[in-house]
Amino acid sequence: MSDSVDSAKAKPVYQKWWHRWIRTPKELRAMGVVGINMRNARFLLPNNPRRLYTLVDNKLRTKKLAEEQGLSVPETYGVIRSPYDTRNLESLLSKRSAFVIKPARGSGGKGVLVIDGKEDGYYIKPSGSRFSGDEVRHHVSNILAGLFSLGGQRDVALIEYRVRPARILTDISYQGAPDIRLVMLHGYPVMAMLRAATRESDGRANLHQGALGIGIDIRSGRTVRAVHHGKPVTHHPDTGLELIGIQMPDWDRILEIAVTxxxxxxxxxxxxxxxxxxxxxxxxxxxxxxxxxxxQMANGVGLLRRLEPVEKRHTLHPGEDLEQKIEFSKRTFGRD
Structure with missing residues (x-):
């Protein structure tokens, strides 16, 4: 059961599907596109009890849960909880040449500061721009004030290990660390993409800031399609490197982590x-x-075409384990 969009008939549809203003609701449904209203009413509200949101809205709590499950997470160097703690920031960072500072309750990559090294008393970002100690403290103060957090709530700042991505991924991301997003329903991986930085996104893997969205085949872990600002591309706009056909490292382990x-x-x-x-x-x-x-844009496939088969599978086989869920997703959603 493949939803490949490689056929000549399907290709023109997916090249234009991001231009939603020329599509009727009926056409969008036929394409299997899931909008915010459908996502919330059909998939979020029935499946995500409000009491569970606290487990994931705070990154500190999520990391603790992951570590209890034996999952690897970036090492936490320190946590800044109050303006008073910022007095010790320089001392805390003195032994670290590279690190990441992020809000515990942030979303969409907002408030994430990546530092690659130090030079002449300045902190160096992946882009090569410099941050003074005062600027880093100011950034932390903004995090504490809730400038980047969900609902503007007061927050805490995490200082973490700066991930050094696998070389094959670094090559297709401009001065920034790419990440992988998997969307899950009932523990079944339904869709995946790689988010890679561009010059425009300033080293951040955020699609709204100009990063690339690169669809990944669930079965093989190879990249199959890429978009930039919603438009299909085949090469990185800054490096010129090919984006299609790249194998994600440790793909089976990635799927296992997502299900866990x-x-x-x-x-x-x-x-x-x-x-x-x-x-x-x-x-x-x-x-x-x-x-x-x-x-959905990155993969050229509407989420509904993946979510509906999972709903049926979960109803018929509610007790499937991790291996069975991964096998179903690979078999049902694989493109090659």
Whole structure:
């Protein structure tokens, strides 16, 4: 049961599908496109009890859950919880040449500061731009004030290991670390994409800031399609490198981690973000109870075409284990 869009008949549809304003609701349904209203009413509300959101809306809590499950996560160097703690920031960072500072309750990559090294008393970002110690403290203060957090709530700042991505992934991401997003329903992987940075996105793997969305085949772990600002591309706009046909490292382990994240949170519908470190391998970065819908553009496939078969499977076989769920997803959604 493949939903490949390689045929001559299907190709023109998917090249234009992002231009939603010229599509009627009936046409979108025929394409299997899931919009925000459908996502919320049909998949989020029935499957994600509100009480479980606290497990994933706070990255510190999610990391603790993951570690209890034996999953690898980026090492936490420190946590800044109050303005008073910022006085010790320089001391905390003095032994670290590279690190990441992020809000515990952030979303969409907002507030993430990546530092690659130090030079002449300045912190160096992947782009080569410099941050003074005062600027880093100011950034942390903004995190504490809730500038980047969900609902503007006061937050805490995490200081973490700076992931060194596997070389094959670094090559297709401009001055930034790419990550992998998987969307899950009832523990079945339904769709995956690689998010790769561009010059425009300033080293961040955020599609809304100009990063690339690169669809990944669930069965093989190879990239099958790429988009930039919703338009299909085959090469990186900055490096010129080919984006299609790239094999994700440790793909089976990545799928296992994603399914485990569903089991440990109890959420029925979720997104799992991972990175592949050159030395450590796959790392769980975060879990999202409200995964976005741009993954459909990256794959050229409407989510409904993946979610409906999983709904039926889960109803008929509610007790399937991790291996069975992965096998079903590979068999049903694989493109090659």
């Amino acid at each position: 994240c569903q089991e440990m949170t109890g959420l029925g519908y979720l997104g799992v973000d991972l990175m592949v470190d050159q030395e450590i391998g796959p790392l769980m970065i975060e879990v999202n109870a409200r995964p976005g819908l741009a993954i």
